[in-house]
Structures are given as C-alpha cells and as structure tokens.
Amino acid sequence: MLNSVERVFANGAPYLRLPVHVIYTVPPPMLVRMPTDSVRFLPMIKLRTWDRDPAEGAVVARGKPFPEGVAVAREMVRRRVPDGALAEFLGPDFEGRLRAIIQWSGGYPRELLRLMQRVMTAERFPLSDRLFQRTLRQAADESSRIVFSNGQRALDMPAKVYLTQKLTVDPGEHVLADRLLTGNLILRYSNDKEWDDVHPALLELPALREAIERQQAALLAARGSTPPPALTAPAPG
Amino acid sequence: MTAESLADEPGDEPPPDDELGRLVRSLVLSERFHFYVAVCETPRAADALLDELASKLPAERGAEVRFVRLDPYAKHEEFGEPLSADEVVAAALEPLVYPPEANRRHGVVHVLDASRAAPEDEQAFRWLFGRMNERRNHIARALGGELVLLATPDVEQLFVEAAPDFWSIRSDTYVFYGEAFRADGTQVASRALGHPPPAPPAPPLGGAPEVVTATLWPPKPLPSGRHLSPEVARERFKPFLEFVREHWSVSPPKRPFEPDRLPETLTTLEELLEAKGRGSSLWREQVGSAGNVRAQELGPWPYVPEELAEGARLAGQADVARRIYRTIVDDARRDGRNVRDGQWLLLDAAFARAFFSLVALEVERGDVDAARTLVVEMAETGGPKPALGQQLTWALWLQSLGLFYRCLGSTESALAYFVQSIAALRALPPLGTTTPELLPEGLVLASESALALGQAEFAVEWARAALDALSPRWGSTGLWAATSDDEVARGAPPEPARWGSKGPRPRAYFPLEARALLALARAHDAYGDIREALAALKRAAKVGDSLLSKPNLYPQAQGLAFAAYRELAELYDRMGDERSAKYYRREARRIGLDTCGPGDGFG
Numbered sequence: 139m140l141n142s143v144e145r146v147f148a149n150g151a152p153y154l155r156l157p158v159h160v161i162y163t164v165p166p167p168m169l170v171r172m173p174t175d176s177v178r179f180l181p182m183i184k185l186r187t188w189d190r191d192p193a194e195g196a197v198v199a200r201g202k203p204f205p206e207g208v209a210v211a212r213e214m215v216r217r218r219v220p221d222g223a224l225a226e227f228l229g230p231d232f233e234g235r236l237r238a239i240i241q242w243s244g245g246y247p248r249e250l251l252r253l254m255q256r257v258m259t260a261e262r263f264p265l266s267d268r269l270f271q272r273t274l275r276q277a278a279d280e281s282s283r284i285v286f287s288n289g290q291r292a293l294d295m296p297a298k299v300y301l302t303q304k305l306t307v308d309p310g311e312h313v314l315a316d317r318l319l320t321g322n323l324i325l326r327y328s329n330d331k332e333w334d335d336v337h338p339a340l341l342e343l344p345a346l347r348e349a350i351e352r353q354q355a356a357l358l359a360a361r362g363s364t365p366p367p368a369l370t371a372p373a374p375g
Numbered sequence: 376m377t378a379e380s381l382a383d384e385p386g387d388e389p390p391p392d393d394e395l396g397r398l399v400r401s402l403v404l405s406e407r408f409h410f411y412v413a414v415c416e417t418p419r420a421a422d423a424l425l426d427e428l429a430s431k432l433p434a435e436r437g438a439e440v441r442f443v444r445l446d447p448y449a450k451h452e453e454f455g456e457p458l459s460a461d462e463v464v465a466a467a468l469e470p471l472v473y474p475p476e477a478n479r480r481h482g483v484v485h486v487l488d489a490s491r492a493a494p495e496d497e498q499a500f501r502w503l504f505g506r507m508n509e510r511r512n513h514i515a516r517a518l519g520g521e522l523v524l525l526a527t528p529d530v531e532q533l534f535v536e537a538a539p540d541f542w543s544i545r546s547d548t549y550v551f552y553g554e555a556f557r558a559d560g561t562q563v564a565s566r567a568l569g570h571p572p573p574a575p576p577a578p579p580l581g582g583a584p585e586v587v588t589a590t591l592w593p594p595k596p597l598p599s600g601r602h603l604s605p606e607v608a609r610e611r612f613k614p615f616l617e618f619v620r621e622h623w624s625v626s627p628p629k630r631p632f633e634p635d636r637l638p639e640t641l642t643t644l645e646e647l648l649e650a651k652g653r654g655s656s657l658w659r660e661q662v663g664s665a666g667n668v669r670a671q672e673l674g675p676w677p678y679v680p681e682e683l684a685e686g687a688r689l690a691g692q693a694d695v696a697r698r699i700y701r702t703i704v705d706d707a708r709r710d711g712r713n714v715r716d717g718q719w720l721l722l723d724a725a726f727a728r729a730f731f732s733l734v735a736l737e738v739e740r741g742d743v744d745a746a747r748t749l750v751v752e753m754a755e756t757g758g759p760k761p762a763l764g765q766q767l768t769w770a771l772w773l774q775s776l777g778l779f780y781r782c783l784g785s786t787e788s789a790l791a792y793f794v795q796s797i798a799a800l801r802a803l804p805p806l807g808t809t810t811p812e813l814l815p816e817g818l819v820l821a822s823e824s825a826l827a828l829g830q831a832e833f834a835v836e837w838a839r840a841a842l843d844a845l846s847p848r849w850g851s852t853g854l855w856a857a858t859s860d861d862e863v864a865r866g867a868p869p870e871p872a873r874w875g876s877k878g879p880r881p882r883a884y885f886p887l888e889a890r891a892l893l894a895l896a897r898a899h900d901a902y903g904d905i906r907e908a909l910a911a912l913k914r915a916a917k918v919g920d921s922l923l924s925k926p927n928l929y930p931q932a933q934g935l936a937f938a939a940y941r942e943l944a945e946l947y948d949r950m951g952d953e954r955s956a957k958y959y960r961r962e963a964r965r966i967g968l969d970t971c972g973p974g975d976g977f978g
Contacts (some may be wrong), residue, residue, distance in 0.1 A: 259547070261393055
C-alpha cells in the first residue's frame with residue numbers, strides 16, 4: 139500500500155497539481171520515504187519534557203509532564219465524559235488515573251479515546267488498582283505484539299529513537315520503519331522543531347529497556363563517559 | 376506492577392481480563408459502525424467465540440441480533456490451492472462494500488473470519504485487507520452495524536501492515552488465548568456457573584474385564600467433618616488390592632527409557648535432604664526454586680519437597696527425585712497421625728502425587744517390576760487419610776495403572792484406566808495449588824493412548840479438553856486456590872463466583888500445553904486434517920521454544936520443541952513444500968537434539 143502512495147506522490151506529482159486548493163493526506167511513513175519540507179505533519183500532543191545530559195546530548199531520564207499538553211488531552215476527555223461519570227468509572231482518584239491514561243496514550247488522541255473505551259467496558263466499576271493496571275497493560279500488549287513479530291531490529295530502532303529523539307532509517311530498514319510508524323509505536327511531535335519518540339507503552343517492555351541501556355552505554359563509552367544508572371519503567375502519571 | 380515483573384516466568388503472566396465479556400459489553404454499548412479485532416489462536420476458538428456471541432449478545436442487547444459471517448474459505452474446495460481473488464471478493468469484499476439492504480442497519484454484526492488463513496493464502500488476504508483499507512470510509516457508512524475481524528496473531532499483524540488506516544479506526548482488540556471455547560459453547564457456559572467441564576465421551580473399551588471390576592470400587596467420600604483412621608482407610612482399599620493381585624500379569628516393557636542429556640542445576644538437594652533427616656517431621660523451610668532456603672517458617676511443607684523432587688526430575692536427576700518422592704510417601708504415612716485437620720489434604724495430595732511420580736519414573740526407564748511393586752504398594756497403603764484424599768489417591772492410582780499398562784504395551788487397558796482417572800479427577804473439588812495440572816495431564820495421556828489405538832476422533836477431543844483445562848480462563852492457580860485447603864477440609868463447597876477468578880498459570884502448565892498440542896496435531900494428522908495439524912504443531916513449537924530460556928523447564932522444552940519442528944518438517948515434506956520443510960528442519964537442528972527425551976510424551 140505504501141509503495142502505491144509513494145508512486146502517486148513521487149512520480150505522479152505533476153498530475154496532482156490541480157487549479158484549486160487541495161489538501162492531500164498521506165500516512166506517516168511517507169515522511170521517511172520521501173522527506174520533503176512541503177509535507178506538514180499533524181503531530182501528537184506533547185505530554186512530557188526530557189532531561190538530557192547537557193554535555194553529551196543523550197537522553198538520561200524521562201522528564202516531567204508537560205502541563206499544557208496534558209491539559210489539552212484532559213479537555214478532550216472532559217468534552218466526551220463528564221467528571222461525575224469518570225468518578226464512577228475510575229474511582230475517587232479519577233484525576234490521577236486519568237493522568238496515567240493520558241501519559242500512556244503518548245499524546246495520540248485515538249489511543250487516548252481507545253483507552254477510555256477500554257476502561258468503560260470493564261466488568262465492575264470503579265476499577266480496582268489491579269484491573270486498572272491490567273487495562274493499561276493489555277493496551278501495551280497490542281504494541282508488543284507488533285514489535286515482537288518484527289525481531290530484534292524492531293527493538294533497536296525504537297531504542298535509538300528514544301535516545302536521539304530522531305527516527306533515522308538506514309538502507310534496508312524502511313519496511314521496519316513503516317511498520318513502527320503505521321503501528322504508532324514511534325510517534326512524532328512538534329514544537330519549535332519536529333522530533334520523534336517511542337510509544338510510552340513500549341517502555342514497559344524489558345527487552346526494549348535493555349536495548350536502550352545497551353545503546354546508551356555504547357554511546358557514552360564511545361565518548362569516554364560513565365554510564366548512567368539503569369533505566370526503570372516509567373511510573374504512570 | 377510492571378511488565379518486567381510479569382515476564383519473569385511464563386506462568387506468571389496473568390490472563391487477560393474477561394475478554395469475551397468485554398467484547399459483548401462493547402457490542403452492547405455500540406449504536407453504529409464500530410470495528411473490533413478479535414485475535415483467536417485457532418479457528419476452533421474463533422468458531423466458539425462466534426457461538427458465544429450469538430448466544431449472549433441478543434439477550435444482553437434485548438433485541439434481535441443477526442450475524443453475517445464472511446468466510447473466504449466458505450466456497451473454497453481446492454485444498455492445497457491458494458485462495459483466488461475472485462473467491463475473496465465474492466466471500467468477503469462485496470458483502471462489506473455492497474451489503475444487501477437487509478444488512479445495512481444496526482443489529483447486524485458482520486464477522487470477517489480470517490482465522491483460517493493459511494500461509495499460502497497470505498497474498499490473497501493482503502490483497503483483501505488492502506482493498507478494505509481503501510474503502511474503509513465507504514464500509515463504515517454502508518454497514519450501519521459493527522464489524523468484527525476474527526484473526527490469528529499472524530493475520531492480525533498482516534492486517535496492521537496491509538490496512539493500517541482501517542486498523543487505526545479499530546475500537547479495541549480482544550485476545551482469546553488457547554482453546555478456551557468449545558464449538559457448542561457449553562464449556563464456557565458451564566464454567567460461568569462454576570461447574571467443571573463435562574467429561575468427554577468414553578471411547579469403546581472393548582469390554583476389558585478388569586475395567587468393569589475396578590469400577591465397582593471407587594471409595595466413597597465421607598460426610599464433611601468426619602475422618603477415618605489410616606487403618607480403616609487401608610481396609611477400604613483391600614478389595615482393590617485383591618483385584619490387583621488377582622489380575623496382574625507382567626510382560627516385557629514396550630520400549631526402554633532413553634536417558635536424556637540434561638544439565639545439572641540443583642546442587643543443594645543433598646544438603647536439604649540431610650537437613651530434613653536431622654530436623655522435625657514437618658518441613659520448616661520455605662525453599663526457592665533454585666533450592667535456596669528463603670525463610671525459616673512453618674509453611675505448607677509438602678510443597679517444598681515436591682518442588683525439589685520435580686526440579687530434580689526435570690533436571691535429569693532421576694535418582695535424586697526418586698529418593699525425595701520416597702521420602703514424601705514415607706513421611707506422609709508417619710506425619711499423617713500428627714498433623715492438624717487442615718493439613719490432611721496437603722498430606723494426601725503429597726502422598727498421591729509422590730506415588731504417582733514414582734510410578735511414572737519407573738515407567739520412564741522401563742522398569743516394569745519396580746512400577747508394579749509401587750502400584751501394589753499404593754493400593755495397599757491407600758493414603759494416609761480417607762475422604763477427599765482417598766479419592767485423589769484413587770484417581771492417581773488409576774492413572775498409575777494406565778501408565779503401567781502403557782509401559783507393558785497394553786494400550787487399550789491403559790486408555791481405559793486413563794478415562795476412569797479423568798472421571799475421578801473431575802469429581803474432585805479444588806484441592807489447593809498442588810493438583811490442577813493432574814486433570815490436563817490425564818487428558819493428554821488419554822489422547823496419546825487413543826491415538827496409539829487409532830481412535831483419532833477421541834484423541835482430538837481429549838487433546839482439546841486438555842487445552843481447555845490448561846487455558847488461562849480455567850486452569851489458573853487463582854481458580855484452584857479459590858477455596859482454601861482448610862475450607863475444603865471443613866467441607867465448604869467451592870463458591871461459583873470464585874471459581875471464575877483468574878491468576879497466573881502454574882509453571883507446569885506450559886510443557887503440558889505443548890504436549891497437548893503435539894497430541895492434537897498428531898490426532899489431526901491421523902484424521903487427515905493437515906491444516907489443523909500444522910496449526911497445532913506451530914503452536915507447540917512456539918510454546919516449546921519459548922520455554923528454552925527457562926533452565927528449570929529446559930529438558931522438557933527441548934524435547935517438545937524438537938518434536939514439533941521435526942514433525943512440521945515431515946508434514947511439509949509430505950505436502951511437497953520443500954522450502955518450509957527445510958526451514959523447520961533447520962529449526963529442529965537449532966534445538967540440537969538427535970532423539971526426543973521424555974518430554975516428548977513417550978513419542
């Protein structure tokens with residue numbers, strides 16, 4: 139499918155220039171396949187800041203929540219589910235749990251709404267802690283199935299994105315990049331510049347965390363620095 | 376709780392929440408087009424899921440619901456030939472894009488069944504999903520009701536790749552592991568009510584006289600709260616014992632045990648045994664899986680030596696395992712007079728299981744005389760305590776007899792005893808955490824024996840029943856532990872609501888699952904159903920392979936994975952698919968086993 143899109147927009151570009159204003163939408167992998175400044179990206183909602191080693195530039199820890207982004211995501215939920223109903227579904231600490239859900243969505247609106255739908259089809263309300271955690275984890279399972287069906291390289295690529303915040307695709311890795319982008323496992327954000335990140339659910343995978351630590355250690359060793367402490371799974375919220 | 380903590384052991388992975396219930400609730404709440412993905416590991420699970428939906432959804436919605444099942448294979452008659460584009464269009468694409476007027480409304484649920492997708496049809500499904508992706512908006516408008524995609528895990532990934540936009544508008548994904556459903560839906564319904572699954576139909580037994588005689592003597596449980604002394608319990612076993620002595624005959628074993636090449640992982644066993652010899656009759660240590668003492672406290676002592684013995688057996692230290700099992704049997708007899716009521720069941724379970732394991736060990740190495748002595752001794756002893764414990768001993772005694780007869784080469788008698796042991800095990804209430812794998816093991820043994828007798832249909836049934844019993848929905852520790860030993864000892868019935876609870880699957884389930892899958896595959900193969908055989912073998916290989924990284928399960932996993940890969944290669948050879956056969960031969964070589972070990976389920 140992506141090959142067809144690429145053919146249309148690369149080879150057929152002259153025919154697409156109609157004498158009226160036209161907006162064409164293309165899937166995210168096209169950004170990697172045909173990098174061009176003329177494609178404007180609809181980014182995910184930025185939910186976190188990042189702590190970087192000022193000397194080395196590599197990411198050393200997940201940062202704090204980004205309040206403006208979280209507020210936007212919270213508003214999306216508020217317009218669909220009133221607070222009273224949220225308390226019924228999520229319990230008295232519904233704001234805390236909602237923050238966790240928002241962070242798990244990675245700022246991808248469809249994911250956020252899907253998670254909310256998942257919450258609402260639970261058997262009992264309000265959700266117990268265990269059931270709530272399981273609901274989030276089940277959402278992550280879907281992502282992990284995509285990763286694990288694509289082998290070790292599907293771990294190395296997100297690990298590199300996590301550390302550099304940039305998706306770079308080597309020759310021969312386009313198919314894998316397509317899969318990770320279409321599966322929304324690598325998300326693109328934008329503020330003053332565009333940057334990439336891995337879906338937060340993926341960071342729950344021990345194998346990915348190992349790949350990140352390995353690459354981080356290699357990166358720092360190459361620069362003669364001390365490796366940072368071991369990476370831990372992010373706590374929701 | 377993090378994924379890391381859950382991923383430590385395969386058995387620690389909690390099953391998904393009530394996926395069927397979630398899917399039903401989603402469909403009930405839906406009022407327009409929604410797209411759901413139901414990942415079913417097998418076509419059979421997909422069939423059963425659809426049956427469940429058809430039975431539950433109308434009642435939950437309070438309105439008529441019509442299901443339109445779109446099966447690309449519905450009119451595909453050329454087995455072995457890939458699906459054609461025409462077939463895919465006629466069976467799936469047209470009804471979605473141009474549904475008849477009667478199907479363009481809420482209340483009609485379209486189900487696209489891709490659970491049967493075969494590897495050779497990948498291109499056809501990729502093409503179908505690609506066209507669906509292009510027409511997703513049209514399909515959403517045309518249907519008016521919901522669309523459910525039934526897919527295997529592989530097909531799910533194919534859909535993500537070929538129809539990324541359609542996939543992105545899914546409302547949710549539901550995963551149905553294992554063989555949690557039966558085609559007629561009765562299994563799920565009966566579980567929901569808290570009852571054990573019904574017994575599979577008994578095979579023709581050929582009128583073996585010993586079977587008729589044995590069924591005359593199942594010990595009856597006493598009313599709750601009353602216990603017989605061990606002496607009286609032994610009296611109750613006497614007719615049983617006489618029957619054994621009267622009917623027994625010995626002939627050479629069917630095949631000798633092939634020693635496996637296993638790593639020695641348990642190094643502290645001898646020390647622990649010595650410590651036990653010096654200490655009191657009750658174990659006071661909590662011992663970890665690696666044999667390290669974690670805490671000094673009075674725990675459920677029978678678990679500890681059993682775990683050690685099982686570990687030794689898995690590690691190929693049969694002599695050590697034999698010694699520990701023997702110690703358990705002897706201690707259970709001695710300690711039986713001293714322990715509190717609440718511990719009776721633990722003693723009984725330990726006693727029965729240890730005896731059974733001893734018989735299995737002797738059978739594995741083909742020592743018929745030793746096995747015979749043990750079975751007689753087991754019948755003579757009758758367990759340290761009556762009632763439920765005696766019932767358990769009875770059930771495992773029958774299973775031991777089955778093993779013994781199989782070792783002799785009398786498969787028909789073996790099968791008859793396995794069938795009786797299954798019935799006896801099903802009659803038991805939950806007995807704590809030590810017993811849940813006994814029933815699936817019995818079912819696997821029955822399946823293997825039925826297959827050896829050429830009864831492929833029964834072999835399939837029993838293998839499926841074993842997989843059902845091992846499925847996360849049913850065979851979880853949480854389920855079996857729902858009623859505590861103390862409660863059972865007091866005669867408390869299992870609470871229906873708690874029977875439905877879930878928890879991590881015990882570690883021992885995974886090799887059993889692979890064995891059941893191997894048995895299922897062989898039965899399907901014998902039945903001529905190559906497609907199902909391939910699917911089962913691939914799952915068996917996957918389970919076995921995934922266990923190779925677990926040192927304490929390595930020996931079994933090695934044998935199981937090797938057998939699955941080898942048989943996959945043979946099947947593909949027979950089908951003329953040299954490329955696939957070569958691949959699986961390479962995988963078998965990777966496992967690095969020339970002959971199968973005992974984990975292969977005796978070949």
